[in-house]
Amino acid sequence: MRQAEITRTTAETDISVRIDLDGSGHYEMATGVGFFDHMLDQLARHSLIDMIVTAKGDLHVDDHHTVEDTGIALGQALAKALGDKRGIRRYGACLLPMDDTLVRAALDLSGRPYLVWKAEMPTEKIGTFDTQLVREFFQALATHGGITLHVEALDGINSHHIAEAAFKAVARALREAVETDPRKADAVPSTKGAL
Numbered sequence: 001m002r003q004a005e006i007t008r009t010t011a012e013t014d015i016s017v018r019i020d021l022d023g024s025g026h027y028e029m030a031t032g033v034g035f036f037d038h039m040l041d042q043l044a045r046h047s048l049i050d051m052i053v054t055a056k057g058d059l060h061v062d063d064h065h066t067v068e069d070t071g072i073a074l075g076q077a078l079a080k081a082l083g084d085k086r087g088i089r090r091y092g093a094c095l096l097p098m099d100d101t102l103v104r105a106a107l108d109l110s111g112r113p114y115l116v117w118k119a120e121m122p123t124e125k126i127g128t129f130d131t132q133l134v135r136e137f138f139q140a141l142a143t144h145g146g147i148t149l150h151v152e153a154l155d156g157i158n159s160h161h162i163a164e165a166a167f168k169a170v171a172r173a174l175r176e177a178v179e180t181d182p183r184k185a186d187a188v189p190s191t192k193g194a195l
Helices: 034-047 064-082 132-145 159-178
Strands: 003-009 013-020 027-030 050-057 091-098 101-108 114-118 148-155
Touching (some): 003 064, 013 064, 027 034, 034 050, 114 132
Parallel strands (some): 114 148
Antiparallel strands (some): 003 013, 101 148
């Protein structure tokens, strides 16, 4: 069973994440940050990873700690659910259009965290949500999930569309990478024999 549950409690946040890599994209998000919940819904729906996320954070300060710490917990849950990564495809990529926006995401579940982010937002806010937090989330996810992740907005004039296309593109790439490879279902996808 490729499932995991992570609870992360700090002085700033209290977060619980439960995932199932072999799900159907079912989601239940309650972070207290409406736009972020909407983005996490997209991540679950388009990756086909079932996700239940609850977060209580110091939103009286701002959304930063809640968003970043959710990325940390979700990355940890992904790493735990993948285990030794035996049988996975490992790599995933997606070129995703959304209205005015075109985003490319590519990732490697290598165990070597690295983020290349080339998806600048034309506005500082989407409603009340700080657009800088999109990158912060993916930085935390990549770092704690052991993911090499490249995200690039090739086109786009609407910050909401760029952010949403990024979440959807990463989701589709993640879906491909975590899938079982029927030709090598019993092997770790590395010449080293370990990831």
